[in-house]
Amino acid sequence: MSATSTAGTPGTPDPGATRRPSVGLDDPRLKDRSTSRTYAALALIVALLAVLPLLLDEQTEAVAIRTLIFAILAVGWNLMSGYGGMFSFGHAAFFGIGAYTDAYLLVEHGVSPWISMLVGATISAAAGTLIAFLCLRYRLAGAYFALATFAFAQVFLLAVQNLDFLRRTEGFNVPLLLEDSWSMMQFEQGSPIYFWIPLAVLALGLFGTVAFVNSRAGQYVQAVRDDEVAAASLGIRVMRYRLVTVALSCAFTSLAGAFYTQYYFFVGPEQAFGSGVSVNAIVPAVIGGIGTVFGPLVGALVVGPLSEWIAQILRDPPESLAFLQGVTGLDVAIYAALLVLIVLFMPKGIYGTLRDRFRS
Amino acid sequence: MTLLHVESLTKTFAGLTAVRDVDVDVTDGEFLGIVGPNGAGKTTLFSLLAGQLEPTRGRVVFDGQDITGWGPAKVASVGLVRTFQLMRPFESMSVLDNVAIAAHGRHRSRKAARRAALEVIDRVQLDRYVHSPSGSLPTAGLKRLELARALALEPRLLLLDEVLAGLVPAERAPMIELLREIHADGMTVMFVEHIMAAVMALSERLLVMAEGAELALGDPHEVITDPRVVEAYLGEDYA
């Protein structure tokens, strides 16, 4: 039928190879400068942050550690919701799984938190994958997806409150040790190690995010986020790569939960699975800029200390504001107003907006 | 050798038949044009072949393998790849990344995929835009990007859905030339298009559809003068 039908080799057609010179291995356009720049910037940031606990007093360190927990949560959330395009309003579920796995294994079986972290991450990834599979299988998206994840997190909360082996509403106390122990992740109060552990986790998350975003799976899931139908028509297994992303996100988020239990020595259902935790995962990422590497970090650095700052100022107000002293609720009100303003005037988040301005 | 065998393929939506009993065989290396008035079921046919839609009835055999009811990703991975009439770039990504994503289907390592993608980009003459955000491309560029992504998958059979639509006449000629080259390299193509000049210039065979059904199939010049075809097109603008 066709005159040229013999030109192609059936099975392995390679339309480009015979006609044009191939692109050389050292083609300058293949160099990925922005990725190496990002790695370098991350390394610098982590190195700078690592010095902080040596400079901070104990209370400021506590705020900084809380900020790191915020950042870990937001980085985890950002993988699934920012890069994966699946807006989760239920990340408390995965934080909670991490926190409770750690608490349960430690208190009931004396298992080292390091092992519990891995166990928790595995359970969390499995649970997240199952939830996401159900939601995606039934084609939930956007606000519906968010509400469904929210509902699942609520079910986890209610379930824990009704399960005897998880001590219902009573929660778990981490037994105090008399001396520092690496294997039990317990150190003197105010020890810089309490800062370095979450910093290391955060660094893992940030570097991991960059690596993932540039990997085949990461590229695929971003393609799916941008256009699911087009991605599928290019041979991308939509469900598979979405679930891979969800699993990573959930596993990582659970690490924050495990550290939370270790650092705060107590965890109860509300601390682990309350809807406030989900909000804590979302707000920093959105304020910083979702779907960006640095956004969650920037957002956490704003949100983490923000309420503390306001509370500090109110505790010892300048004279002009003295009338506000002792008024309850003001610090959260200001915090809320700031949240609204940032979302309103910087819809891409602080980092996203600045980056765009910088580029143009 | 028959690359694609389609047998009484039918799709109904809520009682409305969009594609009705289409039978067509495509030979390896062939360039098959498909024309028909709006709503004739051409795009639906592509969606059925590429797995976006599940047929109500009928069979699709690709390269000897029954692929009826397969999902789009699985169909694409065996070498049957389509483009979309409405361009669907991954807007947050550069042109290179857009194409590299497709090339990943053939190359596991990121480096190899990007290299293969660059080759395709050079080939479709998008080299000026390698690192541009795909959302910033003009229409002609988007059409080429759509084509490049499909080519990067190194398909056996390429389904092109109105790759010329929206281009000004001056942009059409180089695109037609590009398609001719791709075909000359041995690519099997199914080509849905409204612009008859291009269809006539490229097609080796022509399939005319109307109201979801096959109206005529055969040599383009014979088919186009078929009275039934002329009737179906009466009042249609096919300049």
Add this chain to the structure above:
Amino acid sequence: MTTSPTATDPGGPTIVEPDRERRSLKLPAAPLFVLAAVVVALALVYTVGQRETGLVTQSVATGLLLGGVYALVSVGLTLIFGVLGIVNFAQGAMLTMAMFLVYEMSTSGGIPVYVATLLAVPVMFLFGVLVQATLLNKLTMAGNEEGPLLITLGLSLLIVNVLLMIFGGRPLRVPGSVSGRVEILDAIMSYERLIAFGGALLVAGALTLLLRGTSFGLSIRAVSANTQGASLVGVDVSRVYALTFGIGSACVAVAGGLMAPFLSLTPSVGEQFTILAFVIVVLGGLGNVAGAVVGGLIIGLVQTVGALYLPGTGSLILVFGVFVLVLFFRPQGIFGATR
């Protein structure tokens, strides 16, 4: 940022998702099916439920009255969610705000509670219009889903804490209005709750009239069905958005006023309703007023009758179970048309 690809729009106009197609054909049967399921479930509880009949009747009555309260909170939300696509997390806080407004009017101003409720309606309406016009409109028009969610989240924190600054956190009580109760079929019902129930039906009826019978209602429905199309035929979309949010807020004012007599008022009292209201709205179908009423009644029943067997939070697990099932198998809700 990019909005996530929605399942309801899987591609070009020619691509129709087959499952959804089949579902829509069942549509008229769904409300009947749900009604039948509720009746059968109740019949089972009465016959083989091993609970005293009077107790079951009481729980059904309580459940229906509670459902009325839920419906009252949900009708405003369903309108906002359905028309604007906004997940309004401030709904509960706005409810609280309305309650405190009524509280303030009736304690400081000596105005009877139900009169104060009527006065609160225009205030909350204006508040809603203002919120939409100043805070949400830009994002809503841009089709941004996460932005409004976060703004309403922030707004909810703001309202709760401003109320806290003004009124403190001690539970407050609106002075009694219509005390007393009535006994129907061995079930006790207080007048205050019956009035709230009646109010729910009244509000739902009024809203339905507004949506079906006025030209403004027509433009709301047009915007809800197809924003672009509506703006093409000359509907001022941002005005409709603002007024819709205002109406949604006005509904909350009625809800707050009618609920204030039987709840202890704290700045966080309304928030517990937010989540349930979303369950109800999804259950009933987005933007569907009748659906919100029926959804409210069902959730009320599930919670109270369910509590006979799964006390405490167990009944809430049931509620969320229903929610997830509906999301999966009937995302358009019981009364919803195909999205």
Add this chain to the structure above:
Amino acid sequence: MKKVSLAAAFAASALALSACGGSGSSGSADGEIMIGAVHPLTGALAGVGSLMNNGAQMAVDDINAAGGIEALDGAQLTLGEGDSKGVADSGQSEAQRLISEGAVALVGTYQSDVTANVSAVAERSGVPLVIDVAVDDSILEQGYQNTFRIQPNATSMGTDGAKALIALAEANDEPIESVSYIHIEGAFGQSVFDAFAEEAEANGVEVLEEVTYPGTNFTDATTQVREAAAADPDVIVATGYYPDSLLIAQAVEALGPDVDAVYGVANGGFDDGAFPGDAGQAGNQVLSANYHYAATDERVQDIRTRFEEEYGKPMETASMLSYQAVVVIAQALEEAGSDDPEAVREALAGIEVDDPLLAFDGPITFDETGQNENATVIVMQIQDGEVEQVFPEDFTTSEPVYPTNR
């Protein structure tokens, strides 16, 4: 470039914070002794939290006005205020802040979960925590050396509540044979109930029905009360917080079951000063077994009068406990003759505070777990819109009405 500015921002924030932190700690330098108070000053529990903070502040003011800590040359006390926001991690970081600013002892925190966190901080820092309100038994079961509790725990309130009810009924010639029990879900409600049930059964009183309800999304108690009443008990017993207890009282009034009394145990509503007004007729003659300020004590009356003048709100029992906690710490400082936290802890462990401001069996003394051994409950009853103490006789402000003529 942008990344550098980001790091700089963080560094600046850190500096700002440490500057703030530094200015706060200057307090202890000029002969003042700081006591840290951690309460929910914002959030859902802000109302009671601020009252408790006020109670602690008033105690500090009173002690300072009376000459400060004599053993330390009349050193003045200051109160470091911490806001737990009602959540555990804030509670913990506030406790850490107060300790790092030089607090010699902590008072707090109202919620059991927050208290669990703060007690871990106290233990690790070696700074004593005197719990004013937090009921869960488990807090003192961790083997901590630095945590003390003035109020009775859940279990002892359940036990004492049962004893008091049986005794009250005996004394009024209407012996009790059976009860139905309605309680809130969770550790608090469950442990009070379990202890009550055990004590009641041991005394031949049958618990016919246990009805639980959730702490959230609970806006109508009619079904629960009806379920409890259906078993035809002599008394309906209830344990919960304020809003839910109010709902229960209203439901009891609406249903009008034929019972001798409605009796709260460790109930957060029935003996609250606002309850008679809020509940109206529904609250009339409701009984409540709870820890309570000693209304018969003149000092208590004086403190309450001044509190209301100062803060414009009546002083509830929780506030009085915060006041009491500061008084206990002050006495420990006197006995230790030192503001070293370890010395204060030692003093607390062996302390004996006579004339407690609460209606207790005896002086405040702590057992080896840190629990006040003489903490107990008394029975109150709402009569003519007032909360009256009706049992045992030592504390009565009015005669009990039993069975109630509802």
